[in-house]
Amino acid sequence: MSKDDQWMGTDDENVTAGGMEPPYSENILRLLNPLRRLIRQKQLIDKLHAKLDTKIQSLRQECLPLLMEDGIRRIPNEILVNIFRIGHRSTRNYSFLISVTHVCRRFRSLALQESSLWTGIKVTPRYNTDKILAFIDRSRQQDLDVTFTIGGYGLHAERADFPDAFQASSLRWTSFHTDSGSFQYIPVDLPLSRVRKLYFVNESSEYVNNIPWMLPGLQGFVGLNAIPKFCCTTPLLTECMLAFSKRFIQASEFMNCLAQLLSIENLQLVFQNTTPLDHNSMAAAPLTLMPAVQTLHVTMEVEDDVRLVKALLSRLVMANMSRLIIGCQDVKDAVTVLKPLYSRYPRVFGTPRIIGLNISSAKDVDITAIILEPLHCVCHLSIIIPHAKVITTLASYSGGNEDLREKIGSLQILRFVQCHQLLEQQVETLADNLLDNGSGRGIQLLEIFSCRSISEGFLKDMSRKLGDKISWRT
Known part of the structure; x- marks a missing residue:
C-alpha cells in the first residue's frame, strides 16, 4: 500500500478503517475521490515518462552515429583534409592517419591522394619501421617534417635496420625535431643538408649542446633549455629562439x-x-x-x-x-628593460624604432607614463596589456598649458591590442590630446584592435571624426 493510500484509506470508499470506524463524511469523500484519480493518473504519467526517456536515449544512440556519418559525408574535402592534418599533429606517432585510411573508401582515397598529409614523420620509442616507410612512400617526393624522439631507448637489435631504411629519405628532411637523448643515435654521416629548421630539447644535465656539422643549411633554430654550440659556421642561420x-x-x-x-x-x-x-x-x-x-x-x-x-x-x-x-x-x-631608451646617451643594445609591450599582469596597469615618457627614436609603440588603463590623468603631465604632443617625442603610431579594460572615454581623451592636429607634432595614427570594452559604434564615430588617423578592428 502506498503512503497516499495509507493516508487516505483504501481504494474502496465504503469500507471503514478496521471495519469498526465510521466511514468518511460525504464532504471529505467528494474531495478524496478526485484526488485518488489524479494520483493514479500521475503514476501512469511517470511510468510513461520513464518509458519515453528510455526510448529517447535508445534513439539518440542510434541516430548520433548516423548524424555524424551524414555530416562527414557533407564535409568538403578541403576541410576533411585539415581535420586529418590536425589529428595527425596531435598524436605522438603515426597511428591516427593509418587508422583514417581504414574508416571508409572516401577517407582512404582522400588521405592517400593528399601527399602533404604524410610529410610529418614521427619516430617515437615504439616505432614501426614498415609504417614509417609507408608514410615516406605516400608523401611522394615532398619535403619531410621529421620528429625523432626515441630518448634513452636507443636502437635495439630488432630495430637495427631503421637507420638504413630511413637514410634514403634524409635529403628530403627540411624540418627536424629531436632531443638530447635521441640526437646521439643519428649517424654523423647522415646527409641532412636540406634541413632548414631544427627544434632541439635538452633533457640532459649538460649546459652546452654540440650541434654537429651535418646541418650546413640550417636557417632556424629553436632550443628548449639548450645552449647550442655549432660545430661549423652557420651563415644561413637567421632565426633563433x-x-x-x-x-x-x-x-x-x-x-x-x-x-x-x-x-x-x-x-x-x-x-x-x-x-x-x-x-x-x-x-x-x-x-x-x-x-x-x-x-x-x-x-x-x-x-x-x-x-x-x-x-x-x-x-x-x-x-x-x-x-x-x-x-x-x-x-x-618592462620599464627596467626600456630604461636605456629614455635617454639620448648612446645605447648599448640598439635603438629600436618599433616597440611591443606584452604585459600579462592580472592587476590594472597604468599606461600613461609608458605613452608620455618619450622613448628615444621610437616611432611605433604597440601595447598588448589586457588590464591597461589610463589611471593617471593626462593633465598631471601637461605642466599647465604645455601641449602633450611635445612630450611624446618621435612617437608616430600608437597601437592598442586586446586592452580589454581600456575605456572609450580614455581613448577619446588620448585622441584629443595626442593626435596630430595639423601642427606636425603628435601621433599620426591611433590603432585599436580587439579591445572588448570599446564598441564598434564608438569606433565608427571616431572614424568619422578622425578619418585616416584611426584604424580599428573589433
Whole structure:
C-alpha cells in the first residue's frame, strides 16, 4: 500500500478503517475521490515518462552515429583534409592517419591522394619501421617534417635496420625535431643538408649542446633549455629562439653562444624562472656584437629573469636592431628593460624604432607614463596589456598649458591590442590630446584592435571624426 493510500484509506470508499470506524463524511469523500484519480493518473504519467526517456536515449544512440556519418559525408574535402592534418599533429606517432585510411573508401582515397598529409614523420620509442616507410612512400617526393624522439631507448637489435631504411629519405628532411637523448643515435654521416629548421630539447644535465656539422643549411633554430654550440659556421642561420624553463644556465657559455650567432636577424629569448650560475661573469663580460639582429623578442617571468635580461642587454651591441618586443608580468619589469631608451646617451643594445609591450599582469596597469615618457627614436609603440588603463590623468603631465604632443617625442603610431579594460572615454581623451592636429607634432595614427570594452559604434564615430588617423578592428 502506498503512503497516499495509507493516508487516505483504501481504494474502496465504503469500507471503514478496521471495519469498526465510521466511514468518511460525504464532504471529505467528494474531495478524496478526485484526488485518488489524479494520483493514479500521475503514476501512469511517470511510468510513461520513464518509458519515453528510455526510448529517447535508445534513439539518440542510434541516430548520433548516423548524424555524424551524414555530416562527414557533407564535409568538403578541403576541410576533411585539415581535420586529418590536425589529428595527425596531435598524436605522438603515426597511428591516427593509418587508422583514417581504414574508416571508409572516401577517407582512404582522400588521405592517400593528399601527399602533404604524410610529410610529418614521427619516430617515437615504439616505432614501426614498415609504417614509417609507408608514410615516406605516400608523401611522394615532398619535403619531410621529421620528429625523432626515441630518448634513452636507443636502437635495439630488432630495430637495427631503421637507420638504413630511413637514410634514403634524409635529403628530403627540411624540418627536424629531436632531443638530447635521441640526437646521439643519428649517424654523423647522415646527409641532412636540406634541413632548414631544427627544434632541439635538452633533457640532459649538460649546459652546452654540440650541434654537429651535418646541418650546413640550417636557417632556424629553436632550443628548449639548450645552449647550442655549432660545430661549423652557420651563415644561413637567421632565426633563433632560446627558451629556458626552471633552469640554471652558465652565463659565460650563453654569451659565447650569442657571440657565434653573427647572422641572426630575428632573436627570441624566453626566460621562465631562469638563474645564471655565474651572474658576475656576465656583468664583466666583454661587449658581444650581433650586427645582423633586426628583431629582439625577450620574455621574462620572475625577478631573476628580469635581472638576467637587464645584465644581458647591457653586454649586447645590436646596432641594426629596429624592433624590440618585451613580454613580462609587471609593467615595472618592462620599464627596467626600456630604461636605456629614455635617454639620448648612446645605447648599448640598439635603438629600436618599433616597440611591443606584452604585459600579462592580472592587476590594472597604468599606461600613461609608458605613452608620455618619450622613448628615444621610437616611432611605433604597440601595447598588448589586457588590464591597461589610463589611471593617471593626462593633465598631471601637461605642466599647465604645455601641449602633450611635445612630450611624446618621435612617437608616430600608437597601437592598442586586446586592452580589454581600456575605456572609450580614455581613448577619446588620448585622441584629443595626442593626435596630430595639423601642427606636425603628435601621433599620426591611433590603432585599436580587439579591445572588448570599446564598441564598434564608438569606433565608427571616431572614424568619422578622425578619418585616416584611426584604424580599428573589433
